[in-house]
Amino acid sequence: MAPQLISRRVVRMGEQEGEEKEGQEVTEVHQSLQSRAVEAMDNMWHKACEKGEEAEIYVEKAMKKAWDAWKTCHISDLPSWLQDNELLHTGHRPPLKSFQACFWSIFRLHTESVNIWTHLIGCIIFACLAVYVYFFNPHPLHWEDKLVFGSFFLGAIICLGMSSSYHTFACHSPHVGRLFSRLDYCGIALLITGSIVPFLYYGFYCEYLPKVCYILIVLALGVLTTVVSLSETFSLPHYRPVRASVFTGFGCSGIIPGIHWFFSQESLHLSSLWYSLLCLILMGVLYVTGAILYALRVPERFFPGKCDYWFHSHQLFHVLVIAAAVVHYNGISELALYRLTSSSDMCDAR
């Protein structure tokens, strides 16, 4: 073999060796980077797990602390500002003095537990319903419909949310208790306003003048009831029958336009209109029954000390409020569906 050829081959072999070495080094660097990345991820995962465990322990400790911090007591051990219903003898929360302790008390059983949870669950149900109506509705809504349904959902969500908050924080202090009770009554006024407006809007769909007049009257009554609800005296325990009467009176103000509507609808034989009317009546019956039970404190009036945790008048009132609101939603949905799916010249044809 020629010496030149030999030397070229030697050079080539050297080059190949160099390339192999370089490749090997790159692979090694790659592998080490990979293992470092895996290690870093592993560390992060462990740290996240540790933090998660720490958070879990913290929550557990906070709950235990809140749990051990107080015991339910007899009504005679309560300060006068917490003695709302003397027919409930035991199971009362003492004054808790911190928002945190009040919040954690929702997970314990006492006279307010069912009051808190009934309206908290109701609030969540109506929030989900609102999401469904606005985002997953098979019938597209115009802005007016969104506004009208919005008044109902806003009234229901605020009312139930405020009510649940009031029952949670009422035992904080006299000042906080009074503040939340006034917000609770404002919520009721909003719910009644938001319930009547959709019925007036879809009921008098084609009659512009009565529709606008009745809606304006209801809004004025709503503002008036809200202002009354905010007064200090209105939330005092012995004003219970007055409160029940004010809200019942406001709710019953819907009867006049209801009668007007009943006699002005030539097409009332249509099943959807009848269904809406029945819903309206059933809703009224549920609200009035709830208000009567609340004002007369039935059944604890007949079984003092026996309904401390379960089935006392305020709990029944809460359940009836949710039932009435659900019935009401069905009624306005049916009426709205009838109006929105009828021919577009329905109003011109009259």
Ligand SMILES: [Zn+2]
């Ligand atoms: Zn309540």
